Amino acid sequence: MNPTNWNRDPKNSVGKPRRRVDARARVTGQVRFADDLSLPRMLHCRLVRSHVPHAKILGIDASKALARKGVKLVLTGEHFPIAYGVLPVSHDEHPLCNDKVRFVGDPVAAVIATTEEEAIDAANDVVVHYESLTTIATPQEALATPEPRIHTYGDSGNVHKKVHFEFGDVDASFAGAAHVFDDTFFYEGNTHLPIEEHASLAIQDPEGKLCIWSSTQTPHYLHKALAKALAMDPAHIRVIATPNGGGFGGKSDPFNHEIVVAKAALMLGRPVKICLTRLEVFYCHRGRHPIEMRMRTATDKDGNVLALDLQTLLDGGSYGSYGVASTFYSGALQTVTYTIPRYRFRGCRAFTNKPPCGPKRGHGTPQPRFAQEVQLDRIAVKLGKNPAALRLQQLAQPGSLTANFMRIGTIGLGACIDKVVEGSRFRERWGKLPFGRGLGLACSSYLCGAGLAINWAELPHSGVQLRLDRSGEVTAFCGATEIGQGSDDVLANIVAEILGIPPFDVRVVTGDTGLTPVDLGSYSSRVTLMMGNAAIQAAERARDLIAKSAGEKLGVPASRLVFANKRVFDAQDPNVGMTWLEALHRAESDHGTLGTVGSYRPAAPAAKYKGGGVGPSPTYSYSAAVIETQVDPDTGWIHVEHVWVAHDIGRSLNPTLVEGQVIGSVYMGLGEALMEEQVFRRLPPRLSNALVHKIPSILEYKSLTSKDMPDVTTYLIEDPDSAGPFGAKEVGQGPLLPMMPALANSVFDAVGVRVDEIPVTPEKVIRALEAKSKRYGPDEFPTVDWPEPLKVAPPWEGGDGTAQNEKPRKSKIAKDGTRIVTP
């Protein structure tokens, strides 16, 4: 691309609050979600799920089901010998279980019938014979019970993954510290609870190829999984991601049911649809990992952190999912918020016989963020400092490398803190409110997309293609997936901004592997930045072609042309110009049919040690929040009075949507902080040994209703970051992170007790009030046999991003372009 001298300050639609381009469909009920689709001759699929948590499958008798009139097909594990999974390191799932089941809910068979009712009845007729195995309910049990193994791969026994990093001589820092803080925390798991239940519809298309519509956040990964699990040529598979009725990470894995309906459609030559029930959605899960944590912090006499020593133990559930990444994420971002000169991180993920955990909004980082921010509050109290001042004195530095070699871009965190402190009058009121009322502050940072892709191919992470039609309409094609966050609007907005046309003149076609260039998917807050940069490149290429033609005709240098209000004109004399349509026609006559492409791949991370691939991002967003609560010391009831939240957005592309993401994050964070729990219990042995979800219904899985939601004051801090499109950073996940610690800190300010466990429930508040320690939380961190650390010297101690004690790694490129690195 030619370097361009157009500056990136937006003049048109970017930065202006407005209705999103797809709003009309959303308010008229015309968005076609996956379950809204139906086709002639469509069949219905129902999965037979295991009711035992860990067992060998001895046999499956489907004769009764097959004898039913409407039943067309029964599939079992025999039809699916090939394993798949989202991460290349954990292809540990089969579309239907092959020889054993690993959790209550694991699918063992599938029934395809003419009606949904018939499929349900027939599924109940399938008899599965099991031989039960020892069931593992917690990571502690997993550590103590190496046999029987839930999986035959992984670090050892029922340990899936262990990691150990040391960035600098942490013990020396502790030895020389003025203060040492040592706390243990527990963060209970919770789930996404999208209101839309997962659904998929697969067909064999008229050419005999596979096409599937599915409520997925990651059509590209589903595409790969289908090709692998069905041993098909990916060129004969088309995945169309239907708009998701909420995702939050819960629709990011390729799912069993998707592969099953695909196979059935291909075998039967008829459309096959499945829509999960709410109960099944709870069991599909892939949500927040429960994590035990121990955080030790060494500080100088002023509370400046000298070193951090973090241990995490993750309850992974029964499959890998994104879990290896989650394990790294439970330690990777501790360093990007404040200056941490030395850092040790030890993380362990264990398998248990529960639904698999995976990525939920904030992926692996809310848990250690909770620990760090609550501990900072303790440090402030102990040293008699204001929690805001303690943070402000040691913010990470813009443009710097952290101890673990994360490269930081701009940091709007100082401004964020100032805003929420001012708005809530935190300095004047913290520590001084009457008993029962409190204020809590917390901060956070988050990725704007992962610097390294899941599949390490040297290929773009996002691609955008533009088609410029003679009518003046521009169509933007991109594999990004609309999950409600507004990615279609981001795409239209950016293209429209550069071409000077209204966003509503841009048609977007997204999330369709048969039509759109690959985008890796709607996860890790990557879409605005990555798709946005690809869109800029494509749109600027189009603009350059048009400017050349228009400039020649007008006798004005192309670089002086302005694209705005559907016109192309001379910046020095706006009367000299032509309409958008005229310019478009000139360009088409000069260059032929108009179309451009753009793509984006992040720069190589600075972290070169093994495991350093998780955490790097083109830039990081920052958030700060103050929560005010009223806590009843008799009942423990916590009433959230108000939330002030500030988010470092870099640049707000459409402030209406940005604000919506911030408030939505506050809402979901408060749900986690106060009530949401994905918890399990064993049924009494005389019934079975099942390990079942305690509360698999929307009524019992408590989440905030409209009446629980406090008023939120939102501040957007705009300090454009050169890595982002027009300077924009992410907003979908970051603002959730400070909620849980800010809530816990406000409860301390209100009634003087520490609840070191999420959720902070009334019962725990009462138990803490009654305890001598004035605390509720885990007493100790479980003993884990940690491996030798990978030693990496921080940048300021001469480190270059490689580990001092690492064997060189070999890498090779696999058939599908994936780079495989082996130790």
Added chain:
Amino acid sequence: MTDDTPRTTVRMTVNGEDVETTFGTHKTLLEVLREELGLTGTKHGCELGECGACAVEVDGKPILSCLLMAAECDGAKVETVEGLMDDARLHPLQEAFADLGAAQCGYCTPGFLMTAKSLLDANPKATRAEVKEALSGCLCRCTGYQQIFDAVLSAADKMGRA
């Protein structure tokens, strides 16, 4: 559903039009709307009366269509999101939801719109607290509700002035 499944025929007015439809007697109004009449604007998140996504208006009252047997709807007047527009013009609630960001994924939106419509029809001057109360049976996982409250109040304002 097999050949011997009992079937029922009802006549109702759906979005102002008379319809006669025959369906398996076990079906809920939600299922009949979506599966028999092709009105997929009404959504489901639980089919147990817990999420509010399926709210429609029946005889002027907000009703969870997953909890109402369609067989009981003979003679009923049913309004769904498909009938909210005035010909091709958006209802003020729809305008406000669109402008103020009250629909993110949009999955809960039809339920919120129909519940809010019932509220404003009965109480055109509803306060913020009354809006919160009236909508408390509808769950939204995306918005945090604030932009929904703003939209309902802004629509109420516009409808009052119209």
